[in-house]
Amino acid sequence: MPIIVQKYGGSSVADAEKIKNVALRIAEAHGQGNQVVAVVSAMGDTTDTLIELASEVSERPDPREMDVLLSTGELMSCTLVAMAVRSLGLDAISLSGAQAGIRTDSRHGKARIAAVDTARISSELSAGRVVIVAGFQGITEDMNVTTLGRGASDLSAVAIAAALRADRCEVYTDVEGIYTADPRHVPQARKLDEVGYEEMLEMASLGAKMQPRSIELAMEYDVPILVASSFVDAPGTLIHQGADMQQTVGEIRNRARAVTTDRNVAKITVTGIVDRPGISASLLEPLADADISVDIIVQTATAGSDTDLAFTVSRDDLPRALDIVRAVAVELGGGEVISADHLAKVSVVGTAMQNAPGYASRMFRVLANENINIDMISTSEIRITCVIDEDRLADAARALHTAFELDEPE
């Protein structure tokens, strides 16, 4: 019997009516002859409410305690979904992350899955039950509850699907799938029928947001993921290996797949530092230690032996990052530290790009024609990113969407 792992996000289980709707979808998949495991997130804003509660009793809530607290959100929703499925006449059981065999390391708040022991899930499935699993959580060897990081119910679902060798992982959310661009900026944005894992990794900000680690895991274990709406009956977007390959070998799809945008960008520039080996590491290691991700890095030789180093971080991290960088800059002989938070990133993404030159120059030309200044550039095999002024982000996205022929159906 085929095994399907479904995942329902917080907006899909936000209230009793929505939970009943989710139960109907689960029952439908079960009625079609599948063994069904459903992974659920906490209802609506539960997680935020719990974080707020914690902040009221403690200025710096202990990470272990925070994990126990946050894990209750998913326990609540998964047991309510199980009740709703049972009231449709099906046998269903809810399992916590621990009961579902999600073993993790002990990095509270951002634990990594070490293994998925599917014994309990498999025995419940064999007994004819629908299994509802609390997403976002696991348990350590020492039986301490952990959480896997914000939005990590996706990861729970993919990990369970991989461990069960499920036929498919279905991620239900409040949007209909993955789009060629953010419809808020680009009215012509179209939903994609399918997309490759690598492309999806570069497109994480488009439409259905999926946690990058969950995509990597799906790629590693070749788990196809269907992203679809839990509110409307529409085909959604299938994320699978085939989509990557078709594009590189076929001719039809030999073009970009999407234009992505990201406003959560801040830039830090350290000027006039003496250019000697290891200078970047000295600046960036303390940021890594503080768990601040640095994205685009540009080093520019200036007059004499001095150099400027510029890099981007997410805006939320800017104040902390500045504190760290300023301290290090003083140690390194006192370059000036400048920050900018009016920037944004726009990218063109597609596996087709890796074998076809010219995408980058085409992108720069489009932006130049729109009179949009490029502040920084970064590329991967299947993506070209420009940092531009946030005010011009929508203009840039629309122009690129049209120029790369994304307005028209494939």
Add this chain to the structure above:
Amino acid sequence: MPIIVQKYGGSSVADAEKIKNVALRIAEAHGQGNQVVAVVSAMGDTTDTLIELASEVSERPDPREMDVLLSTGELMSCTLVAMAVRSLGLDAISLSGAQAGIRTDSRHGKARIAAVDTARISSELSAGRVVIVAGFQGITEDMNVTTLGRGASDLSAVAIAAALRADRCEVYTDVEGIYTADPRHVPQARKLDEVGYEEMLEMASLGAKMQPRSIELAMEYDVPILVASSFVDAPGTLIHQGADMQQTVGEIRNRARAVTTDRNVAKITVTGIVDRPGISASLLEPLADADISVDIIVQTATAGSDTDLAFTVSRDDLPRALDIVRAVAVELGGGEVISADHLAKVSVVGTAMQNAPGYASRMFRVLANENINIDMISTSEIRITCVIDEDRLADAARALHTAFELDEPE
């Protein structure tokens, strides 16, 4: 180092401010050189909110799922208390019922504690930590979460205290202790300094309500329980074996300890049934099967071979009980079934009564003087109960409180 197990009820942890207050109390006990385990209930009305949520997704929520859902309330509160204690600079850890080693049978919603494995609690205490335990919950052999019944955080606390051979169990609540009568009916009611286990069992409805099973367990393992307010600094009431014994051997306390009242009373009378052996069992067994407790039972021979059987149940159970009794009465040859729900119970309680005759007649005389009609009578070794009209309950309680010299300090 002395071990103290504290228990904080839902009203004591109802919001962030109250949780911080609880943390201060815990820190105080720790600062006095005790190892402290605190058992907490769910915040305020959390349990009711969760029950309401369940009823919105399912007409008859599955008991196993209901237990997982309800258990989240105590997980939340115990982790918040742990955070609050930690922010006072102490090391603290929260444990779920499962982590605290509360093993139960699998009767969901009213599981019985089978064993308390104190390994984890003890090792945390030895590591210098304050341990905060989620009350009201346990886990079965099959790793399914259970709850122990409404108000059973008391039971969790006493069971842990017994298993740890703790020096004392302290139950903090929103009243200052155990009273000689319900202050709402009897303004002269006084707080008792101490009370015996057996008396406490008969006085469960006075002031601090404690679950009877928790008192029985404390009696069995000789765990002294201090009942006190979590909001004011007052000495509270100590429930311990000594109080029972002093009263029976001493002279000073040779009097009643309390007048208790209970409005949750309904009476069912089955008239004109043929009096033959086994008739009571035939009527009452189906009620026991339906988990309906029958309290006072009176059988009265009437004309000829017929008999009337009257008994009380709690008012909440009356509709279900009537359905059952009516069906059985038809089977038994059709006596009439009459119900009354305007009744209440008033009792005089005290271990002194077991060796001193005359308490019952004195009670009846007091009620007669007040012109209060007695509907039913029931006695235990240390209690005399009269079922009377609910309208006269407060009058009866006041008159008895005065007549049995409870108005004056001991």
